[in-house]
Amino acid sequence: MDYHIKDISLADKGLLRIQWAEKDMPVLRQIRERFKKEKPLKGITVAACLHVTTETANLMITLKEGGANVYLTASNPLSTQDDVAAALVKYFEIPVFAIHGEDRDTYYAHLNAVLDKKPNITMDDGADLISLLHKERQDLASNVYGGTEETTTGVIRLKAMAKDKVLKFPVIAVNDAYTKHLFDNRYGTGQSTIDGILRATNRLIAGSKFVVAGYGWCGKGVAMRARGMGADVIVTEVDPLKALEAVMDGYRVMPMIEAAKIGDFFVTVTGNINVIDKQHLEVMKDGAIVSNSGHFDVEINLKALQEMAVKTRDIRENVKEYTLKDGRNIYVLAEGRLVNLAAAEGHPAQVMDMSFANQALSAEYVYKNADKLEKTVYKVPDELDFEVARLKLQAMGVQIDMLTPEQIEYLSSWEHGT
Incomplete structure (x- = not known):
């Protein structure tokens, strides 16, 4: 074979x-x-x-x-x-x-x-x-x-x-x-992403500022689970409808350039390129932990981060430390690849x-x-x-109701009114 x-x-x-x-x-x-x-x-x-x-x-x-x-x-x-x-x-x-x-x-x-x-x-x-x-x-x-x-x-x-x-x-x-997508993307990505971050870092999520880039079904799941563990969750978005939904769901919503200044954890789940870019990395605080749960390793501009760094080292399994000229350290999990699969089990x-x-x-x-x-x-x-x-x-072991013939007829008719 x-x-x-x-x-x-x-x-x-x-x-x-x-x-x-x-x-x-x-x-x-x-x-x-x-x-x-x-x-x-x-x-x-x-x-x-x-x-x-x-x-x-x-x-x-x-x-x-x-x-x-x-x-x-x-x-x-x-x-x-x-x-x-x-x-x-x-x-x-x-x-x-x-x-x-x-x-x-x-x-x-x-x-x-x-x-x-x-x-x-x-x-x-x-x-x-x-x-x-x-x-x-x-x-x-x-x-x-x-x-x-x-x-x-x-x-x-x-x-x-x-x-x-x-x-x-x-x-x-x-x-x-x-x-x-209602279950895999939301509940699966939500739980497994948090699992990957915890396995890689062993850091406390409660009380942290946790930035989720993208509020599709995967982003919803990550935000939900991070809040459930006590984080102050911040959402960044480019879609006004999804941004509005995040606000109505009780999250803070702001541009990434503002979130980058205050975030402790970052997770990208957009499917797009350079969602965390050089200008965001330049303003992150010392110790920021950056990860990705989108499919490809393009959401974090790692090339820019590498150019900004004066030295790097693998400080833990699946954790790379980038030391910048001003002494700040930024930590990237799982080489910017899917943290839920690279650092956990999916x-x-x-x-x-x-x-x-x-x-x-x-x-x-x-x-x-x-x-x-x-x-x-x-x-x-x-x-x-x-x-x-x-x-x-x-x-x-869950049972649900069935429509009666009368209900089926009612739903298929236009003649019933008030």
Whole structure:
């Protein structure tokens, strides 16, 4: 079997962790049981570029149970859990091309390795795989029925491709499913980001000034959890509606240049470049802790910070200290990459259960409906989205009401008035 991982001897530890996560993924487990019986992806080759975590492992196992030939590579150089990669190779015979801390050349070599398998379905987290296919491996596009995309950042890139009419096959925006972004982005990112910051720094959040850049669903989650731990949360935004929402939710809202002067912790979750830029770094106070939970490592201008620094050192694992000319120290977590995955373990399995249920069902949908789909970005069909919610509630032992025939008729009629 062709694969490239750090150390196959880590497999036993990884297997236990995969099994631990699986206990909290009942929706995906039900889909796996159906896939095992029906084999809806029989003979299909899936190339997945996702964070190599215990939750992702359970998705890959589900796809293989559905009959797919599955190949996995990492969507971020620092998010790979090497023991999980080893377990997938040894115990499930799923080829993995990912090593924690791999350099840029290795990262792209791994992307090309899974594309070499001539996939029929692509599965992305950030759109690096599909972007590479469109830029350098266009000869493979004719083999592809469609793809799926997990993140806000990736969906933005794909919609830009569709707008420019260069997208060569349909893609399902899994991120836009209600059962993904309302839960994964908000509760998953909120908890795992705080987890990563605490593991890296062991600093007290209570009583601190905690700056959240961006108030999308990820920003909402981070702000919510930081406030829950006693922080004075400040939000920065460029969107007037989101800024207004943050104000109404009880947060202080101000420009980053003002927040930079008073913040103790900073988290960027915007998907944009240089959100914390040189002018912000110049006014930060001594000891400021800067981190990112957006997909790419572009939200903090690290090049400018490096140029400003007179010396740097790795003072703790996942903490780099930048000493500036005036003696101030600024601390950057996890090289400005996803702090929740680089310094912690990513989202808890309970929320990834819904996200990856959407991934599995969307892959099945793309394959079954490829001849009907245009070369554009689609939302997850409502029936799949609501089915995931129904299964999750069922697994949690929660029951809800059903509309009566009278209520259904009332809601569908225009004739009823006051």
